Amino acid sequence: MTKRRGNGEDSIYRDGDRWRGAVSVGYDDKGRRVRKKVSGRTRAEVARKLKEVREAVDTGTVPDDRITVKAFLERWVSVNLPGTVAESTEDDYADMVRLHLVPALGRKKLNKLTVAEVDRLWNAKREAGYAANSRKNMRNVLRRALAQAEREGLVARNVAALSAAPRAAQREGRTLTLDQAKDLLRSVESHRYGGAITIALAYGLRRGEVLGLLWRNLDWEARTLRLTHAVKRIKDRDKNSGRKTRIVLSELKTAKSRRTLVLTPEIVSKLRALHAEQAKARLALGEAWQDHGLIFPSEVGTPTDPDNFSHMFSKLAQRAGLGHWHPHELRHSGASLMLAQGTPLHVVSEILGHAGIAITKDTYGHLIVDDKRAAAEAMSGALFGG
Incomplete structure (x- = not known):
């Protein structure tokens, strides 16, 4: 008498000239049993495939042969991504998925995606003229998405993390010389945004950070100003608004970006004058x-x-005889001038709001010539001096 097979046991049977098998891999969200099916030319081949499925079940990684990269990425963007990053970053990730990842990889089965296929995508983007930083961002988005697939057991490994990371050469941005910086500040002194330009340059602030500075975070007595918010333009998610984007004042997300500036008496004086002018404007407008x-x-x-x-700043820079400049170059200039005045690298890193000193060193380390010369002279004096 044939032994009756239990509900959770594997089944192997012949179907014409093929062997087929099935194994229970658990239950779906409605409590129904889910069975994984395999096929092969021989019974031994099917038995081997069923064993691999059972091992995947035991380790919590059950492959799904049906889900495509496109289906998974679209679900990740709409379900898993929201709330984990800033809205503007979420929009950037969604665009990266829609414009680059889905067109290239979308039709492939998620659990069949290979490192070689991902590497070929980065090479294709390089040949198409995309900068290393753009390709690096694409890889970061795919790596983050596949990390979710790995946690869910949809893939055994994160092929994006295993792919070759594009190497981005560090470009040295333009910086204002000390004389150029003085000329610029004299030129914009009477402009309504002269104070914003002064502070952005003096502390190396990002454009959105200086525009997001709040009066309530200014301590007149202690002469400190706390950075907590930034102004940015993001996609408008309200389909009825008729606008593609909107301007928001949002909180800075990381502890390093939320920082305190120590103000000099000269800057405090400029802010007091600005505060009085703004009060008059507020009364006039009602x-x-x-x-x-x-x-x-x-x-x-x-x-x-x-x-x-940005447009206004470019015009002011041209009026000062400096040509076209972007506000972000004020940040680079501020960092460079701080280092030129002998400010320690770790202090510059804190003022800029970098996540770590390594970022500051990679970006501005080439500017610390005097410190290197002093160290070399000190060693020379110790080793060869009298």
């Missing part, structure tokens, strides 16, 4: 003024459009 508590708002009190600020 109800038309939309108060957000910003130190550098628009003419009606709302957050300043970062793009408008």
Whole structure:
């Protein structure tokens, strides 16, 4: 008499000239048993495949032969990604998936995706003219998405993490010389955004950070100013608004980016004058003024459009005889000038809000010539001096 097979046991049977098998891999969200099916030319081949499935079940990685890279990435963008990054970053990731990853890899089975296929994608993007940083961002997005697939047991390994990382050469950005910086500040002193330009240069602030400075974070007595928010432009998720983007004032996400600036008496004096001028403007506009508590708002009190600020700054730089400059170059210039004045690298890193001193060193380490010369002379004196 044939022994009856239990519900959880494997089954192997012949179907014409093929052997087929099935094994229970658990239950779905409705409590129904889920069975994984395999096939082969011989019974031994099917038995081997069933053993591999059982081992995957035991380790918590059950392959799903049906889900494609496209289906998984679209689900990751809509379900897993929201709330884990800033909205602007979420939009960037979604664009990366839609424009680059899905067109190239979307039709492939998720659990069949290989390191070689991912490497070929990065090479294709390089040949198409995409910069190393762009390719690096694509890899980071795919690696983050596949980490979720790995946690869910949909893939045995993260092939994006195993792929070759594009090497991005560190480019040395332009910096204002000390004389150019002085010329610029003299030229913009009477401009309504002169204070914003001064602070961005003096402390190496990002464009959004200087536009997000708040009066309530300014301690007049202690002469400190706390950075907690930034102004940015993000996609408008309201389909009924008729706008593609909107400007928001959002909190800085990381502890390193939320930092305190120590103000000099000269900058405090400029801020006091600006505070008085803003009070007059607020009274003159009356109800038309939309108060957000910003130190550098628009003419009606709302957050300043970062793009408008960039265009305005470029015009002011040209008027000062410097040619076209971008606000981000104020950040690079500020860091360079701080180092030139002998400010320790770790202090510059904290003022800039870098996640770690290694980032500051990689970006600006080539500027610390005097420290290296002093160290060399000290060693020379110790080894060869009298």
